[in-house]
Amino acid sequence: MALGQNHTTVTRFILLGLTDQADQKQLLFAVFLLIYSMTLVGNLGMIDLIRASSALHTPMYFLLSVLSFLDICSSSVFTPRLLISFLTTDQSISFAGCVAQMALTVLHGAGECLLLAIMAYDRFVAICRPLLYHTIMSKRLCVQLVMVTYAMGVFFSALQTGNAFILPYCGPNIIDHYFCDIPPVLQLSCSDTTVANVILFFFSALVTVPTVSVILVSYTYILVTIYRMRSLEAQRKAFSTCASHLTALSFFYVPLFLVYVQLNPESASAYNKILSVLYTIMIPMLNPLIYSLRNKDVKAAVQVRVLNLSRKGIC
Structure with a gap:
């Protein structure tokens, strides 16, 4: 549809992907296919x-299972499309497909923060x-909190996606x-994006700052409580239950802050792709490993589960 003499409405976008080198695409396809397979197996497991x-x-484990479900959904938004881009020359995505992908990205990102x-x-309690x-x-209460998480995710997704695509x-x-x-989508708008970038910064901060504040306050109290414990064994056990969560938090929030909570989003360049790979593709794969390798309860449950499955197989 014409907007003027020399302008037409965009109906498709071209995603440049991670690389345009043909010799690198086959290797990247194998790497990301392996990552996606490990993500599905690890989180479903x-x-x-x-x-x-x-x-x-x-x-704790109910919430962890919800996190695994979010990781499966989040990774499935990005990785299959990326794998296809390594095998085909058509890098385009429809306008509606771009809207849907952005909405799901914000939904799962906000949901994971919460x-x-x-x-x-x-862990504090x-x-x-x-x-x-x-x-x-x-x-x-746990079920209610998960329902609120999804409701808030939908709310922020609608706001952020609408903010981006209300522009021409x-x-x-x-x-x-x-x-x-x-x-990167806002940079393509043919109108002034100053207000849109301010809204992006505000609502990104509205999700991340309160959630990080809750995390910092919770772990401040936790560390003080652990320090006051008289038994070294109790201290070790209490800290080990929190170490995996702290590791996952660091891996998720650091790249997320660097990508979204910045004063000048238009200055973002290729390094944002690397940061995005960390929190959209790598973290969903790493979370099951992070939460299981240092957790005795999970290790014991794995042994029992494998033993039961082997017995069923023999029978």
Whole structure:
């Protein structure tokens, strides 16, 4: 549809992807296919393990199973499309497809931020209020918190996606990224994006700053409580339950802050692709490993699960 003499509405975008070198695409396809396979196997395995093991039917592991589900969904938004781009010369995506991809990106990103904050609060209650843990973190409250997480994710997704696509796109359609991320898409608008960038910064900060504040306050109390414990064994056990969560938090929030919470999103360049790969593709693969390698309960549950499956196979 014509917007003027020399402008037409953009109907498709071109995603440049991670590389334009043909000799690198085959190697990258194999690498990212392996990562995606490990993501699916690891997270589906974690969900199945938590479901099948009665010892893991606690609020912490319920929240971890929700995180695994979010990681599967999040990775599936990006990786299959990226794998296809390594095999074909058609790098285009429809306007509607770009809108849907951006909406799902924000939905899962905001949902994971909120869920990680809830998991930090769960650890706070478990270590600082152990006698009241099962009373406070009841099954009903956990389900309600997950429902609120998804509702807030949908809310922020609608706001951020609407903020990006309410602008007119009538000129260039080449996105220097491997998915429809907000900053590179805004750069293609044929109108002034100052207000849109301010809104992007504000709502990105509105998600990340409160959730990080909850995490920092929770872990401040946790560290103080651990320090006051007289038993070294109790200190070690309490800290080990938090170490995996702290590792996952660091891997997720650092690249997320660097990509979205910046004063001048238009200055973002190729390094944003690397940061985006970390929190969209690598973190969903690493989370099951992070939460299982240092967790004795998960290791024990894995052994029991494998033993039961082997017995069924023999029978």
